Amino acid sequence: NFMLTQPHSVSESPGKTVTISCTRSSGSIASNYVQWYQQRPGSAPTTVIYEDNQRPSGVPDRFSGSIDSSSNSASLTISGLKTEDEADYYCQSYDSSNRRVFGGGTKLTVL
Amino acid sequence: QVQLVQSGAEVKKPGASVKVSCKVSGYTLTELSMHWVRQAPGKGLEWMGGFDPEDGETIYAQKFQGRVTMTEDTSTDTAYMELSSLRSEDTAVYYCATDRGWFDPWGQGTLVTVSS
Numbered sequence: 001n002f003m004l005t006q007p008h009s010v011s012e013s014p015g016k017t018v019t020i021s022c023t024r025s026s027g028s029i030a031s032n033y034v035q036w037y038q039q040r041p042g043s044a045p046t047t048v049i050y051e052d053n054q055r056p057s058g059v060p061d062r063f064s065g066s067i068d069s070s071s072n073s074a075s076l077t078i079s080g081l082k083t084e085d086e087a088d089y090y091c092q093s094y095d096s097s098n099r100r101v102f103g104g105g106t107k108l109t110v111l
Numbered sequence: 112q113v114q115l116v117q118s119g120a121e122v123k124k125p126g127a128s129v130k131v132s133c134k135v136s137g138y139t140l141t142e143l144s145m146h147w148v149r150q151a152p153g154k155g156l157e158w159m160g161g162f163d164p165e166d167g168e169t170i171y172a173q174k175f176q177g178r179v180t181m182t183e184d185t186s187t188d189t190a191y192m193e194l195s196s197l198r199s200e201d202t203a204v205y206y207c208a209t210d211r212g213w214f215d216p217w218g219q220g221t222l223v224t225v226s227s
Contacts, residue, residue: 033213044206044217044218046216046217050215051213090156092158092214097170098163099158099173100158102156103155105156
């Protein structure tokens with residue numbers, strides 16, 4: 001099986017842009033869709049990006065997703081940062097037998 | 112829209128089993144693919160298993176194989192996750208989540224505490 005590796009934490013100022021990476025350890029990042037979840041303290045996760053770069057209704061277009069085959073990684077980019085974006089973010093994909101794999105999570109601090 | 116409401120917090124002794132429920136409303140359970148994810152205190156999300164519609168079977172993470180059972184009662188639109196041989200490391204919040212290719216929505220979570 002493969003692992004998805006995320007930075008433990010990132011921080012940025014309000015109004016700026018931040019990118020969170022998610023690197024797949026083996027197999028192609030492009031072979032299975034990547035999802036991104038936001039989790040605020042004490043709450044269940046919610047989807048901010050699905051199928052690599054799709055935004056659910058209600059998620060602002062400040063959130064965008066992409067994949068990069070050259071680095072075998074997916075990225076979540078949040079532009080125009082707001083204090084309300086401060087949360088943990090998790091990437092997730094599947095293996096060849098449809099078993100789900102989560103990244104370790106990234107704590108975003110907006111200071 | 113789908114809503115998931117989970118059962119309340121549980122405290123169990125090591126070696127016991129726990130069964131967490133997830134009640135569906137807005138849709139019938141047969142229209143959905145239910146999965147379970149857990150989160151230990153201060154830790155990340157960990158996928159436990161769920162229904163795979165491609166082959167019509169429930170698949171489990173290798174880590175939990177033999178210790179977890181996921182079932183459904185379609186008469187009450189309730190999904191269940193039972194974890195046996197509990198140990199302290201199983202202390203976590205357990206979430207049910209509907210799989211649409213991505214997990215959405217999620218239940219509110221059920222805290223299971225394993226302590227002697």
